[in-house]
Amino acid sequence: MQQHYMDFNATAPIRPEVIEAVTKALSTVGNPSSVHGFGRSARRLVEDARRSVAALVGGRSQDVVFTSGGTEANNIALKGSGRERLLVGAGEHDSVLQAAPDAIRVPLNADGTLDLERLEHLLAASAAPALLSVMLGNNETGVIQPVSEAAAIARRHGVMVHCDAVQAAGKMPLDIAALDVDMLTLSAHKIGGPQGVGALVLAPGVELKPLLRGGGQERRRRAGTENVAGCAGFGVAADLAAAQLTKAQSLASWRDEMERKISVVSPASKIYGQEALRLPNTTCVTMPDVAAETQVMALDLAGIAVSSGSACSSGKVQPSHVLKAMGASDEDAANAIRISLGWSSEAEDIEAFVKAWTALFHRHAGRDTSPAAPASSVA
Template identity: 50%
Template sequence: MMSKTRTYLDNNASTPLCPEARAAMVEAMDVMGNPSSVHAEGRAVRALIERAREQVANLIGARASEVVFTSGATEANNTVMAAGWDTICVSGIEHDSVLAPARASGAAIIDLPASTDGRVDLSAVMQPLSEAAAGEGKALLSLMIANNETGVVEPAADAIALAREVGAAVHVDAVQGPGRLPLDFASLGADFLVVSAHKLGGPRGAGALVIRDGVSLPAFVRGGGQERRRRGGTESVAAIAGFGAAAGALARETGAIERAAALRAELEAGVKRMTPEAVIVAQDSARITNTSCIALPGKAAETLVIRLDLEGIAVSAGAACSSGKVGSSHVLEAMGLPPEITRSAIRVSLGPQTREADIAAFLAAWQKVAGPAVIAA
């Protein structure tokens, strides 16, 4: 069991389970029945799922009919990428759960470049995407709402406007969005949007693929009529109930964005005061307020993460989806940043549980580990 004195600052990887989600999951596990059964027990379980669907839809400004529950964002992103596109326009800053299936799909790939400020350059792809969409083939533009490593907010609305102009479909990975920036699926206008329970206070193992009403998408798990015949198999009721409860709690939360902004400003100011050579990646870009990507040239990211861990501080380097491996960030490389930045960057991501004492603990640990004892690999 982890010590209670530890400081958890890796919320972009996974957030702590909120009390509302825990209570909803315990309640769901005590409700007997299969949600596809028509008897009273089955209807009681079905009611839990549909309540969660309404809660998730309400959080992101969608209709409940547009929400399809999945095992998480990776499944949802893979599902969209594998939907038979002839052309996929995607940036190297995307999460691997988008990049890997896009590259394996057999579709022609249009590279959406990103600049050193972390934002994609839509003007560079307008002509090739327009040409791809003008033919008989199906074209998809994929863009995350905010980057999981740098926190940079991407121009999703502009991307959707471009896609609409040329006739392409749009997929938005919004995993880092809920609770960190305003999110409204209806006004955004995307065809597909992905969210994940454990990024917003819910359990691991649940997510949602939001499909705009009227948009066609092949069934991605066959063998049952669940989830509007798009994902067969008995639903993970407890996880879905927890997802819904977390979404409901987050929808009622106020002031979280502003609190995170103040805490991050304190953290970044402290880092720069102690280590003026440190680089706050994309510091001048619009970022979600809970995320700071800090590079310390000449230091190895892996060593920084390990030494901070030994001091009781949990942070990460890059995405937390690589079997515990720490290496040069593909996101920072796609931004064109030099090796001394890409190899030394760590991510600090705050959560609703983060307080000033946690920032103080991080800064005390940073003062210890950022000195000359840390040697780049």
């Protein structure tokens, strides 16, 4: 049975060039903090990767802090900023929301974008030193947040800004200076790099209190021996993501065609964030009266991998907090799945998904009482 991977927002398949780089790095002996030749060889791999990751976002290599992933980077940003008042978008990733459970949540508009008027009021309510955390591209809906506009509001109130750009990397141009943020989070495995490595990129002059202590690594901002092979793979993935940005943005045409066909089959289906600017690869759509878990399992049996909500929240039974923040009902939120494309996607994936989704819709709508088509017929 042909397999169709359509869950890139959970993790992207690792790129062949990255596998080669990681494999080569694993044969390199030496601690990058050691001063002898072996250590310098390992250090060279880490610093080459640091330059590549910095280039992806228009930053400086000395301002890149390698971490174990996006979750750790988000935690460092929120807990290490030294700001006592925290504000976060209501649709942020759980690694932000749970890192700051007492943070003030800035509401979303119905289209999934941050309510900037409400943000202005919340920032004006207190003169306490504050940090605002706003993601760039939503992991569930693909909605692109007005980060630079939010940052402009924050600056007027002397507020620091953190941006979780994990999902946006490789799908849209990134420039930390143009966004006007103090900190920006990245994750390797979202762009075809290895899992278990990420980065927090700082604006020049930004200082952090480290969460991990015990060594002078990462300019004393994150203790612990660097993941040399992971960093090397991250660097190669960053180079490829930057070089293939135009190709990634072209995925929007496939995404739009898929949504058009779904809407023809089921006019009552809701596509979240469709009215806003979105990442080119992401669709979040409901199937009326069919639970997301049912859809995910049925599509999996047809050889198609999609997800319900964030992969980091697997097993949760409550409706998506992102869709709820957009005004979705519990029922609609519980019936929504996410389809996400990426560097290895093909037109055949779209065709297979629409065919399987349509068959599932008709079965549950009672318009087709025939047995489910064999999985091998989905191509």
